[in-house]
Amino acid sequence: MKHLKPITPKAELLEEAVESGTAKEVVAMSSIVGCVTTFDPGWEVDEDGGLASLCQPLQADLYGCSDPCWWPTQVPDTSSSYKKWADKSPSTKDDWRELDNVYPKK
């Protein structure tokens, strides 16, 4: 943990739990359903820092990522908060411009 710096309140709580020896009380959810259950950081590069293992084209991976909210920082949580996000876009390669923009609720 010494190389990681928490940037969210939840991550700070986890760090505190590690320091206090209670990390084992932090239990992962039982499956990948919803944006609070995955922690993948980003979509920009693959595991080797390149592009070869990224889905091609980007649109090919859009619904596979948004349905389980795999990349929580790049796609909306369609399972909970933005269920109509893709209603106008049955084909991402043809209709990607019709995807709604999502902004934080104020």
Place this chain on the structure above:
Amino acid sequence: MLNKKITINIIGLVAMSMAFSGCAKTALTEKAPTADSGQDYLVTMTRPNNLVLVDLETNKVINECKIDESFSPGGVILAPDYKTAYIIGGFGEEIAGYEIDTCKKVFHTSLTQGDIKGQTLSGLAVSEDSKKVYVIYNRTKMGLDRYTVLDPMFSVYDVKDGLDAKEVKSFVIPRQMTEISTAYDGTVFGIGSALYEINPNTGDIKVVKKIVGWDRKGYSDADSAGNYLIGQQQGDFSTLYATLKYEDPDVPSEDGTWYWGITSVDLRTKEVTQVEFTEYETLMFTAIRSPNDSNILYGSLNDLSKFDIKNQKVLNRITLDHTYYSVVPSPDGSKLYVGGCLDDITVYDEATFEKLGKIHLSGDMGAAAMQIFHK
């Protein structure tokens, strides 16, 4: 959803209604074709709300049922009688069954009951006699000021209970189980952080193979993500895992070689296999064994690959036109169908990897699975 090692290291583990039937059939032809005897067919889901039947002789869509449920996440499983397709819809909160020839809606249940939200990503199976539906799902009590995570459940439904089905049996299951499949003798296998054997009648569950925490000398902890409902008709239930073989087996470190492996059940015999089959050269999302030779494995994502499991050899590999999440062989093993992601499925010759054709769909498959059968 990709980026395998990051996924591995960070996450862990890792679907126009009509008044009568609740769905409608798109008029693709004047006379609605049906899945007649003597040839191969494919069933899948496409956006925005289609259950699709494809004739694999012509590679044409012959039926497109409009489902009532929202498409998400696109899970679909075909009953062993090849009459009814069961889908996961409503953002993982609903299960429904539709006859693939008539589009008649014959089954529905909601995993969410009152203030307890139930969701599943790919935890759906049908009993071998096609009379029961099995679902594994996560439950969360939705309080006014807090969410309380409850135990995940395995529930059994009677198909004959129809459009207002309630579970006839439920029991708690271990966490991190993501997918289930039914062996030909009726045993249910579940996979996630381990491979489990489940007796749906008694609720007895036992670990058949460890995955997370397998404590195997010389190897890192394995990780896998079982999310694709493929293989039931081919008698295969395989899930990929990746593991680091340490350079020095006595010294766990980041030095070593990454390998792909499978945790697999032959649904015909219940024989379980857990073995590495190739070095980690390309990223794959799914793998499935040949219906003719259990030593032959196919995998896909940006490439389509064919592996000799025992000899750890790549027998063939081609780059695909675009990313396809899954590959499924025809029932006789002679063709390979790659699908998922966008609005097409490509057909390849199994022996040569020559492209034989393309199936055009009216919407994206996303993470929907392909169910290929001979009738």
